[in-house]
Amino acid sequence: MGRLGGVRHAAAWLNLDHTVVSRHIRFLEEWLGVSLFHRLGGRLVFTEVGESYHSRISAGMIELASATAQVLHKDDERYLRLWCVPGFAAQWLSEQLADFEQQCPELTIEMRPTDDTANLVMHEADIDIRFYGDSYLPSPGGKGLRFVELARPPFLIVANPELAIELSALRHISELANGPLLHEEHHEQWRAWFKLNGVEVPERLPGPLLWHAHLTIAAARIGRGVAIASTYLVGKDLANGTLVELQLPGSQQAVIGGYFFVTREDRWNSPGIVKLRRFLQAQIRLRDKA
Template identity: 55%
Template sequence: MPDPLPRRPAAKPGATGSLGPAATVLDNAGRALPPFAALRAFEVLGRVGGIRRTAQALGIDHTVVSRHLRALEDWIGVPLVDRSGGRMELTPEGRSYHVRVSAALHDLIAATRDAMATGTSEGVRMWAVPGFAIQWLSDQLADFERSDPGFAVELRPTDTCANIAQFEADADIRFYGDDWPPQPGGPGLQALELARPPLVIVTSPALAASLQLTSAQDLLTAPLLHEEHHEQWRAWLTQNGVSVDATAERPLPGPLLWHAHLAIAAARQGRGLALANRYLVGRDLANGALVELAVPGTTPVMIGSYWFVARADRWSSPAIARLRKFLRQRASA
């Protein structure tokens, strides 16, 4: 079977060029591989786009990045970058090559990190949706580190889903609605459902005492609080038998707060009624800052789950395996 890339003679000992001495690398079959610096520049370019952004990411001059890309194209004999029209984009061949180069380099990063962690404490870089991270997860991680002192967790609360496949984080936890794209997981990833909590209506004690709700229908005129959209309240009302004729032109009443923790804060301040789950409002219910509002004739509603996502090839690593088992047990308690 022919080599996927043309062969190029290895550099003579001590040979120098734009990429420095002994730039050519040999694989274990003695075949020449492209210079690593050129591969690295190409991989970053494919992710961030643009010569100057690549140079900034690598901490080198943009002219050096251009030289690396030209050298890689010369080495392979295939145009990887389309420079026409004042924009720099990968060619079809470049995109196909980038997928495999990026995967190989990130596997090398993972292998190096694993080797460096041998015999030392192993850390996990975790991203999570902010409300869940602040209100519930941070306390659980403190307990995890006390029970397993060899493993430390770096937690980043963020609304952005981590690119696990590109090693942006080791694990990611967020809420996925049953009918809201995207769904958890994906190629090369593995996912575990941590919890599927029912929604509860919460508000301040003062506002709760002032409301006279006799059925779910009465909520259509109540001060509702929403996160980034109206879908949570729409699903809750629909599953409790209320016909919701709400569109972009005729939305449900109440403001958008954009984040779960901001909607909960507004409920705490008496601004309206928020939908939440006990992972987000457990502390507030316990200390009396919020109360659960019971509406006659309604039933609990579940619209999605919290999912733990990690790379499939690191799913059984000691830190990730112990952490997900610990969190699953805590979430089920």
């Protein structure tokens, strides 16, 4: 809860129904006789007591997990478990890992594409790579973690060629806010992009939630709507013409966040992790110069 910031996110990570998690939080607060969270809409924010309590018990849990992993030899330097947001994993990272394995055959990378953030301090994975927005939660890192931003790509709006022709009649980008928008798990990426383009929009925007970037892009390919995506996710589609950038009066590409490489602080200088981190940073520099 403290790391994920919401009951539903925590329940999804635990693979439990959110009502079960809510009930356990309520029982814990009743047993302790204090409120651990402020309820702010759909988010939970620690009270001062909750923050202190979480800090102390999480330190003990981290130590327990670390000691257990050491006994079970889970920190094998030759084997790295990598979790990554699915779109970035499928559209860019998988090819890079193929090249990395040729350069470093002594290392084995197990990549898991997932929208769930890895609990690195509990040794669920060694590395977590995902996108974090500048203007909305969650944020990368946390107690016992260290991170670096790999890339800050521009985001653009894309549609298939047929829909792009239809929408070219729009006189200003603000009219698109009422249009066929495609979303991942929330509306925040679109909201951030509109704001950077000078358009104020309501909290809720029209269009379906598709949860995964690759499903959103697939829906855009068949003309279901307009997607917002980083250049890492739609580069190949733009090159082969299955998607085109929708350029409307008043619109421009905008940077709304970045892809981050996160690992445990005590593993930051582990040889395998250092090799992979530096390799990915070098590949991104080459891509940006192209």
